[in-house]
Amino acid sequence: MRLSRYFLPVLKETPAEAQIVSHRYMLRAGMIKQASAGIYSWLPLGFKVLKNIENIVHEEQQRAGHIPMLMPTLQSADLWRESGRYDDYGQEMLRITDRHDRDMLYGPTNEELITDIFRSYVKSYKDLPLTLYHVQWKFRDEIRPRFGVMRGREFYMKDGYNFDLTKEDALHAYNRHLVSYLRTYERMGLQAIPMRADGGPIGGDYTHEFLVLAETGESEVFYDSEITDLKFGSREIDYDSVEQCQAVLEEFTSRYARTDETHDEAVFAQVPDDRRRTARGIEVGQIFYFGTKYSEAMGANVQGPDGKPVPVHMGSHGIGVSRLLGAIIEASHDDKGIIWPEGVTPFHCGIVNLKQGDEAADAACEALYASLAAMGLEPLYDDTNERAGGKFATMDLIGLPWRITVGPRGLKNGVVELTCRRTGNSEELSPEAALEKVGRIYGKVQA
Numbered sequence: 001m002r003l004s005r006y007f008l009p010v011l012k013e014t015p016a017e018a019q020i021v022s023h024r025y026m027l028r029a030g031m032i033k034q035a036s037a038g039i040y041s042w043l044p045l046g047f048k049v050l051k052n053i054e055n056i057v058h059e060e061q062q063r064a065g066h067i068p069m070l071m072p073t074l075q076s077a078d079l080w081r082e083s084g085r086y087d088d089y090g091q092e093m094l095r096i097t098d099r100h101d102r103d104m105l106y107g108p109t110n111e112e113l114i115t116d117i118f119r120s121y122v123k124s125y126k127d128l129p130l131t132l133y134h135v136q137w138k139f140r141d142e143i144r145p146r147f148g149v150m151r152g153r154e155f156y157m158k159d160g161y162n163f164d165l166t167k168e169d170a171l172h173a174y175n176r177h178l179v180s181y182l183r184t185y186e187r188m189g190l191q192a193i194p195m196r197a198d199g200g201p202i203g204g205d206y207t208h209e210f211l212v213l214a215e216t217g218e219s220e221v222f223y224d225s226e227i228t229d230l231k232f233g234s235r236e237i238d239y240d241s242v243e244q245c246q247a248v249l250e251e252f253t254s255r256y257a258r259t260d261e262t263h264d265e266a267v268f269a270q271v272p273d274d275r276r277r278t279a280r281g282i283e284v285g286q287i288f289y290f291g292t293k294y295s296e297a298m299g300a301n302v303q304g305p306d307g308k309p310v311p312v313h314m315g316s317h318g319i320g321v322s323r324l325l326g327a328i329i330e331a332s333h334d335d336k337g338i339i340w341p342e343g344v345t346p347f348h349c350g351i352v353n354l355k356q357g358d359e360a361a362d363a364a365c366e367a368l369y370a371s372l373a374a375m376g377l378e379p380l381y382d383d384t385n386e387r388a389g390g391k392f393a394t395m396d397l398i399g400l401p402w403r404i405t406v407g408p409r410g411l412k413n414g415v416v417e418l419t420c421r422r423t424g425n426s427e428e429l430s431p432e433a434a435l436e437k438v439g440r441i442y443g444k445v446q447a
């Protein structure tokens with residue numbers, strides 16, 4: 001993309017309404033614009049990161065064997081009356097009446113809708129196990145929407161639902177989700193710690209929240225510091241293997257790590273003094289096993305091996321896709337702007353032309369642009385007439401992990417400058433060597 005043809009409305013001023021750094025940078029980098037309280041338009045740069053995050057979620061869900069689909073945002077109140085949640089959900093549910101006076105709602109989650117789909121088609125235990133998921137907008141009429149996309153009213157969520165014959169099978173689905181979530185967050189450059197939590201309006205005794213530690217997090221958390229040394233890494237996992245998924249769950253949940261809802265001082269006191277931590281965290285996902293709560297209320301039975309109907313065991317599993325943008329920025333920024341992890345960056349590499357209109361500089365930038373694109377990478381080329389300082393400030397603000405700076409003086413010596421956003425380190429390289437290094441970083445050139 002050439003910046004002169006893009007739509008990147010960066011702001012020089014810090015917006016007064018933004019209280020936390022991720023919200024400030026998302027507004028300043030022209031990623032989002034508030035449409036009304038807790039509701040945002042996703043401008044091109046924000047939309048690109050949102051889609052990158054969504055793609056990682058899809059890839060990791062499908063790697064775990066879960067099946068994508070799409071359900072609507074508007075739901076009929078009737079299904080929620082069947083489950084009993086129409087009245088229970090309270091004021092967070094946005095209720096709508098259509099022209100025929102039918103009660104509708106903007107879905108805050110989809111347990112009812114998916115259970116209705118399941119009961120309509122699945123009649124036999126032979127069709128289990130089954131896990132369906134979608135990524136779709138949700139609406140919760142939060143009393144205090146704040147911090148930008150972090151606590152929105154309209155937000156983008158991946159929600160998945162497993163259907164199993166037995167509790168044991170459903171707990172495998174739970175463990176499988178835990179493993180796939182560890183991989184998902186790590187690919188986004190995040191450490192998200194599974195912590196024992198509370199079921200809330202979804203219900204269930206087994207539930208973990210995934211928390212990214214950050215001072216601005218809304219949740220208070222308590223944990224054994226050893227947990228932050230754990231890495232899922234690039235290990236291969238057979239998601240059908242009960243033992244393998246169980247082993248990962250045990251590894252990642254055996255140490256003390258709880259949200260304030262389930263925190264127990266007496267148990268926490270058993271953690272050695274020097275390892276006890278109290279901190280704040282951002283909840284980027286939650287998994288639940290709730291047994292037959294919805295299947296019994298809504299008659300989602302299958303014929304079991306003995307021919308008798310049994311209600312299916314279920315769980316639901318959510319990732320806060322839009323919230324993740326805020327969480328990643330909270331975890332990865334400096335005083336100049338965002339620092340995108342390579343896995344989610346909106347453009348792989350920036351190109352800054354120090355002297356637009358200079359024949360050699362223009363030609364070198366064009367050649368770099370074409371070569372990066374030929375490698376399958378997306379560069380952002382600042383081809384505007386802005387002065388160099390302004391170009392650098394914009395690149396630093398929008399946080400591309402790598403930048404190639406091209407100027408007439410360097411070109412006379414056959415070099416351009418390659419700068420790492422995270423460390424700030426620059427090196428002078430030939431254009432070919434710079435291309436090769438960027439290509440290698442993104443796995444496009446073999447080491």
Ligand code: 5CA
Nearest residue numbers: 109151152155159283284285286317318320323
């Ligand atoms: N049905 C279950 C699992 S699919 C469910 O709704 N779980 S949840 O309530 O925990 O939501 C899943 C994730 O959505 C949360 O972990 C959080 O990351 C995100 N989320 C929840 N509320 C908001 C909100 N108001 N703004 C942004 N993200 C939110």
